[in-house]
Amino acid sequence: MKILIVEDDLRIAQNLAEFLGKKHYIIEIAYDGETGYDLAQMGNYDLIILDLTLPKMDGITICQKLRKNKCQSLILMLTARDTNLDQVTGLDAGADDYIIKPFDLQLLLARIRALSRRNSPHLTSIKTWEDLTLDTNKYEVKYQDKLVNLSPKEYQLLELFLINCDRTLTKEIIIDQLWSMEEIPQEETVKAHIKGIRKKLKLAGLQTNIIENIYGIGYRLNSYVSS
Template identity: 55%
Template sequence: MKILLVEDDERIALALAEALTDQHYVVDIASDGQVGWEFVEIFFYDLIVLDIMLPQLDGISFCQQLRRRGYSMPIIMLTAKDTSTDKVMGLDVGADDYVVKPFDLQELMARIRALLRRGIAILPPVLEWEDLCLDSSKLEVTYKGKSIHFSPKEYRILELFMRHTHRVFSRSEIIEHLWSFEKIPGEETVKVHIKSLRQKLKLAGASTDFIETIYGLGYRLKQSS
């Protein structure tokens, strides 16, 4: 999943980004509100961590504009102000949660996981497609009970397909969902990952076209006949 972190304190931003990356999230960092807004207009995000006191565009205005534009991703606000007025203001403009600095990193990570789970509440933690099973709580994948080892990016591509089983994803859409702004690869990289996924699935006993190519459009899990 992809997270946008809008925070002008470089020390906090880097520490939080490192912790999120360790949990296999893809993270973009914006050091002011205007840059953060430009990111949102270009890229897809599953969640935003948003500081209130920001240069260019403050967090309250940022959140308010997002909701007015119809963006529905979860938003956690960070602030040094621990007053009920500030909390009410943040929640009233559409924030889903509010965390006061200095915060406990593990607590913040737990709140992020809780909001992301809420966003995909209709989907179980264990995803299944024919004989393939993906346990998102353990980051494990099995085929007919046999464990398959995937790289973090391969795992995320497969998870994306299994969470949207009937959708076709183009290479550019896969990049948008799973790579950070600073590390955007060429579309050939997606092709390489798909090839590796297919090889590993085939070795586990799946068909060679378990992930099928819809020519001119992209990839999806092969539909049952």
């Protein structure tokens, strides 16, 4: 999941980015409303965490403009004011949920998961392929109940293929989904991460090539035994 944090409080924004980054989310930050709106327009974000009170453009205005422009990203509003008016105003502007500052990070994570399930009700926390399982709640990958220690980017990449099990993904799509605009890698980096996944799964006992090369196009999950 790719998340944009729009928050002018440097400490809060960086704490959120660090916490969610450890949960394998791809994070970008904007520290004012105008920058946040521009990024939201340009970027392909699954979720926008949007502060209500921002310099240059407030969160309500951003939310209204994004929805007017048909932005489909989930929006989680942050507000320091525990009043029904603020909450109603945010939801009426197009926010999907809100959370009141100060908040517990685990509660925020639970809200993000709930929004993801609501947006994609067919998705479950457990993804499977043959005897391989990926648990998005525990951030664990196992093959035949043996834990496979993937790097954060390898985990994100494997999850992306399991979610898009019937789709061929180009390197450009993969990069857009898993890297922020500040850290765009070389295409060879994608190839290296896929090799890393294959090698670690083979060491765990999986002999079938889980990710297929589609010559001249990209990669896809081997559909032979996927579920």
